[in-house]
Amino acid sequence: MADSKTSKVSRRIYVLTCDVRQLFQTNPRLRDPFDGAPLRYRRLEKSYVIYSVGQDGHDDGGREKPADWNPADKTTSDITFTVER
Numbered sequence: 001m002a003d004s005k006t007s008k009v010s011r012r013i014y015v016l017t018c019d020v021r022q023l024f025q026t027n028p029r030l031r032d033p034f035d036g037a038p039l040r041y042r043r044l045e046k047s048y049v050i051y052s053v054g055q056d057g058h059d060d061g062g063r064e065k066p067a068d069w070n071p072a073d074k075t076t077s078d079i080t081f082t083v084e085r
Contacts, residue, residue, distance in 0.1 A: 049081065051078040052078060064080045
């Protein structure tokens with residue numbers, strides 16, 4: 001019985017994931033203001049992240065800027081919005 005419930009939840013998450021991805025790829029209002037491409041979407045283990053490449057124009061895979069980031073740090077990051085499940 002638990003497998004059945006797990007399977008149903010997994011399918012719902014997959015469908016939601018596909019719907020969100022399609023929304024961001026097809027809606028012209030949801031474009032990255034820095035490069036004009038659709039906002040990026042990446043599924044994580046327990047969440048997903050929607051992100052923009054930011055001013056540097058480099059896609060860092062949705063990597064967030066560390067809380068202790070320093071302007072002298074050469075590590076690049078994206079502008080992110082993470083949704084926890």
